[in-house]
Amino acid sequence: MPDLRGDAVSPRERDVLGAVAEHLTNAEIARRLHLSVRTVESHVSSLLRKLGARDRRELAAWAAGASSGTQARAAAGELVGLPRPRTSLVGRTAEVDAVTRLVAESRITTLLGPGGAGKTRVAVAVADRSRAWFASGGAFVDLVPAAEGAVDATVAAVLGVSQRPQVSLADALAAGLRGRTLLVLDNAEHVPDDVARLVAHLADAVPDLHVLVTSRERLGVPGEAVFLLAPLPDDEAAALFVERASAVDPAVTLPEVAAGELCRRLDGSPLAIELAAARVASLGLAGVEAGLDDVLRLLTLGRPADRRHRSLRAVVEWSHAALADDERAALHTVAVFAGAFDLDAAAALLPDEGRAGAADLLGRLADKSLVRRTPGVDGTDRWSLPVGVRELARERLASSKSVGETRDRYAVWARARARDLVERRPYAAATLAAWATDVDAVMDDLRSCVPGMGHGDPRAHGLARDVATLAYARGFVAEAGRHFRTAAGLAARGREAAADLTDAAACVHLVSDAREAYRLLLDAADAARGEDPEVAAVALASAVTVAERFRGGGFATDPDPARLESLLAEAEALSGDTEVARASLATARAWTSGADHQHVVPAAAAEAVATARADGDVLVLSAALDASSTAAALSGRPDESLRLSSERLELVTAASAERDPRGAIEVVDALRSVTAYAVATGGLEVALAATRRGTENPTLEPHPCWAKGSAIAPLALAGDFDGAELMAVDVWANVVETRRYQNASLAGPLLGAVLAAGLRGDPDAYDLWWERARQVAVPTRLDQSPNLAPWAAFVRARVALAEGDHLERALAEVSASFVPGRFDGYAAVMAAELAVVLDSPDSDRLLERAERYAPHHRWVAAGVLRVRGRRDGDEATLDAAVRAWDAMGAAYEREATRVLAAQAERGRMS
Numbered sequence: 057m058p059d060l061r062g063d064a065v066s067p068r069e070r071d072v073l074g075a076v077a078e079h080l081t082n083a084e085i086a087r088r089l090h091l092s093v094r095t096v097e098s099h100v101s102s103l104l105r106k107l108g109a110r111d112r113r114e115l116a117a118w119a120a121g122a123s124s125g126t127q128a129r130a131a132a133g134e135l136v137g138l139p140r141p142r143t144s145l146v147g148r149t150a151e152v153d154a155v156t157r158l159v160a161e162s163r164i165t166t167l168l169g170p171g172g173a174g175k176t177r178v179a180v181a182v183a184d185r186s187r188a189w190f191a192s193g194g195a196f197v198d199l200v201p202a203a204e205g206a207v208d209a210t211v212a213a214v215l216g217v218s219q220r221p222q223v224s225l226a227d228a229l230a231a232g233l234r235g236r237t238l239l240v241l242d243n244a245e246h247v248p249d250d251v252a253r254l255v256a257h258l259a260d261a262v263p264d265l266h267v268l269v270t271s272r273e274r275l276g277v278p279g280e281a282v283f284l285l286a287p288l289p290d291d292e293a294a295a296l297f298v299e300r301a302s303a304v305d306p307a308v309t310l311p312e313v314a315a316g317e318l319c320r321r322l323d324g325s326p327l328a329i330e331l332a333a334a335r336v337a338s339l340g341l342a343g344v345e346a347g348l349d350d351v352l353r354l355l356t357l358g359r360p361a362d363r364r365h366r367s368l369r370a371v372v373e374w375s376h377a378a379l380a381d382d383e384r385a386a387l388h389t390v391a392v393f394a395g396a397f398d399l400d401a402a403a404a405l406l407p408d409e410g411r412a413g414a415a416d417l418l419g420r421l422a423d424k425s426l427v428r429r430t431p432g433v434d435g436t437d438r439w440s441l442p443v444g445v446r447e448l449a450r451e452r453l454a455s456s457k458s459v460g461e462t463r464d465r466y467a468v469w470a471r472a473r474a475r476d477l478v479e480r481r482p483y484a485a486a487t488l489a490a491w492a493t494d495v496d497a498v499m500d501d502l503r504s505c506v507p508g509m510g511h512g513d514p515r516a517h518g519l520a521r522d523v524a525t526l527a528y529a530r531g532f533v534a535e536a537g538r539h540f541r542t543a544a545g546l547a548a549r550g551r552e553a554a555a556d557l558t559d560a561a562a563c564v565h566l567v568s569d570a571r572e573a574y575r576l577l578l579d580a581a582d583a584a585r586g587e588d589p590e591v592a593a594v595a596l597a598s599a600v601t602v603a604e605r606f607r608g609g610g611f612a613t614d615p616d617p618a619r620l621e622s623l624l625a626e627a628e629a630l631s632g633d634t635e636v637a638r639a640s641l642a643t644a645r646a647w648t649s650g651a652d653h654q655h656v657v658p659a660a661a662a663e664a665v666a667t668a669r670a671d672g673d674v675l676v677l678s679a680a681l682d683a684s685s686t687a688a689a690l691s692g693r694p695d696e697s698l699r700l701s702s703e704r705l706e707l708v709t710a711a712s713a714e715r716d717p718r719g720a721i722e723v724v725d726a727l728r729s730v731t732a733y734a735v736a737t738g739g740l741e742v743a744l745a746a747t748r749r750g751t752e753n754p755t756l757e758p759h760p761c762w763a764k765g766s767a768i769a770p771l772a773l774a775g776d777f778d779g780a781e782l783m784a785v786d787v788w789a790n791v792v793e794t795r796r797y798q799n800a801s802l803a804g805p806l807l808g809a810v811l812a813a814g815l816r817g818d819p820d821a822y823d824l825w826w827e828r829a830r831q832v833a834v835p836t837r838l839d840q841s842p843n844l845a846p847w848a849a850f851v852r853a854r855v856a857l858a859e860g861d862h863l864e865r866a867l868a869e870v871s872a873s874f875v876p877g878r879f880d881g882y883a884a885v886m887a888a889e890l891a892v893v894l895d896s897p898d899s900d901r902l903l904e905r906a907e908r909y910a911p912h913h914r915w916v917a918a919g920v921l922r923v924r925g926r927r928d929g930d931e932a933t934l935d936a937a938v939r940a941w942d943a944m945g946a947a948y949e950r951e952a953t954r955v956l957a958a959q960a961e962r963g964r965m966s
Contacts, residue, residue: 147292287324
């Protein structure tokens with residue numbers, strides 16, 4: 057085991073080493089640590105050298121068992137009563153640092169926070185760190201046992217100070233604290249007046265005394281510095297839960313994502329997290345998650361030393377009992393909010409108080425740490441209730457006479473807020489951020505109001521649809537789909553329900569499940585069939601189009617052609633020959649016109665385009681143009697496919713179609729098509745410009761599987777391997793988050809990550825991205841898909857050529873006959889180059905085959921020049937290839953060809 061102590065391994069290298077132990081790729085490490093991929097590579101190389109590891113796997117194995125030592129602390133004065141915690145302090149490093157500085161700089165420091173925030177643990181850490189500075193030592197005093205009027209005596213007992221005749225106990229304490237002394241008074245909230253009086257007296261009497269107080273409200277004495285202890289951040293909260301749960305059940309498996317989500321539901325409260333972790337042994341993780349629906353009941357332990365912390369309920373009731381009646385009523389009322397709320401929201405639920413009265417009550421509750429105030433960037437304060445406080449207050453609200461009235465006011469407020477936000481939705485990106493902040497501030501409340509609405513109530517339907525619209529606008533596409541389905545169930549009319557289900561289908565499709573979108577469109581047709589046959593006809597035609605056009609998005613064996621033909625016949629019978637229905641039907645006919653799936657007959661596609669142009673519906677026209685571009689690609693004309701896809705993109709973006717879920721499908725598919733056909737013609741700059749439009753579009757950027765996925769292949773081909781892998785990391789994170797592991801449309805982009813890792817020379821990342829590409833392609837095999845097979849063969853062959861290994865096997869794979877499409881040109885030119893390198897008798901035939909692509913494929917044209925130059929040892933031809941690669945922005949290929957040109961020059965000169 058290597059020794060990681062001392063300065064041999066830097067702190068940043070230790071961070072990298074820990075990530076290597078988790079088997080992360082360099083791109084994933086870069087994303088986590090906010091470094092460039094090349095910086096990570098440098099750290100890994102340095103670690104291999106310093107630690108004598110032979111390879112990355114050995115480095116990971118060593119890292120998993122490595123630990124760093126601690127430096128011995130300097131001797132310090134005794135701190136009487138300082139607790140020795142039985143468990144480690146997880147996180148809170150920044151808070152301990154900050155409070156330690158305050159204790160050194162300020163005479164009186166109060167550490168504020170609600171019950172269970174971890175004030176005592178932080179105070180212990182601060183005292184332990186600070187005692188070296190206090191030569192005379194000091195004391196740590198727990199005030200929990202102190203009754204009102206007995207604070208002085210409690211402190212004196214810890215210090216061993218006795219009262220003398222004609223000397224007050226406070227003065228005796230002052231005499232006992234002479235010198236540079238630290239006094240920590242823990243848990244002062246139940247005796248705040250007594251503590252304030254004593255601290256003020258001691259501060260005046262002992263000039264070198266520094267006092268640290270923990271409480272749920274400030275003391276209000278002159279010179280007091282206050283530090284508010286916020287909830288644990290997500291990463292520290294998850295780490296605390298994992299450590300404590302593992303301590304009670306070492307066999308428990310705790311996925312980081314699940315632990316993080318559980319801790320968020322506990323508001324990052326350390327006490328709540330520790331109590332929840334303690335229940336893992338008896339309930340399991342799933343049981344703890346289920347128990348969070350009754351958090352006050354769940355978070356109870358049997359026999360802890362501190363009875364106040366035996367349960368979260370005890371902690372909360374400790375403070376609740378001390379409230380005035382109006383404070384208690386206000387706390388119960390605002391507990392109805394799902395998350396943080398502003399003053400206007402509180403005033404809406406407290407109409408008898410008005411804004412001024414509501415502000416006063418919230419301020420008083422904040423002073424007692426029963427609500428938290430968070431200043432907003434726009435100057436608007438927001439308040440929230442800590443976990444446990446909210447649950448207890450809701451219990452009290454539920455049993456009160458005012459519960460019905462409060463919930464009615466809450467629903468009225470939610471409907472008005474949702475409608476206002478939908479109506480204010482901006483078009484300009486410059487104003488989107490502020491609006492999005494407003495939406496995020498209330499979305500939890502709006503979500504919570506939707507399930508309680510009644511069927512057939514137009515207000516209920518409107519709220520559900522507004523919440524769906526807001527969720528979609530914020531990039532929560534899957535959630536928006538669920539709300540659209542809820543809206544459909546609340547709709548009073550079939551036409552409304554059909555529109556909701558159609559939008560739900562688009563949302564489902566946006567998160568990469570075309571099969572479910574197809575089923576929802578059939579449901580939309582069912583909803584409208586009796587009331588509006590034309591709407592039903594359009595839904596049926598759209599379902600057929602989705603089934604054929606997006607065949608790889610979740611479909612396996614169904615629906616079969618006979619089923620689709622039956623649906624089209626029904627749609628034609630329902631359509632009434634209206635313009636909108638005619639265009640949708642013509643487009644569906646185009647997509648089903650070929651002998652096989654996604655084989656479009658050019659004449660049928662042309663008819664669909666003409667019909668859609670006459671109708672004027674941009675979204676139907678976009679689908680028809682996509683059929684034409686597919687037909688052109690199958691005819692070996694990817695340049696025409698690029699032209700048609702570019703027309704599509706301009707049409708839908710000019711119409712701001714991405715603001716609507718149905719339109720977003722066309723926008724993102726047009727972006728992806730432009731990128732794919734630009735790659736298919738070697739137009740890397742066009743492809744990258746298109747992907748930038750997607751990633752910079754505030755509506756599309758939250759959907760990385762669509763906007764960022766298209767960028768991976770062109771970035772890899774351009775030689776930007778860091779950029780390609782970082783995009784792939786984002787895409788894969790989205791796959792994991794949505795659990796959409798089978799999505800063939802992502803296999804091609806992930807193969808771009810394979811290419812980037814292979815050409816960089818990172819075998820671990822290469823293997824990892826291959827496996828991920830195979831995983832998303834299921835049930836399709838990479839070597840059997842018409843589009844993916846030539847691309848996969850090219851990727852494997854290009855990496856083999858770079859490594860100079862397995863060339864014969866790569867040639868056999870890449871020289872196969874592929875279906876014409878987007879990537880067969882890449883396979884063809886790579887087959888020719890491998891044949892020349894291996895001096896294969898098929899080299900001339902394969903070169904001739906590659907040359908057929910060159911007139912409309914810049915990559916192939918440059919590659920053909922390189923193949924000829926290699927074959928003939930012709931420096932001039934290789935120089936021409938260098939210029940061609942440079943013109944299209946393919947930096948890696950340019951440099952590789954420049955090396956060949958230099959070799960040819962040396963051969964000529966020798």
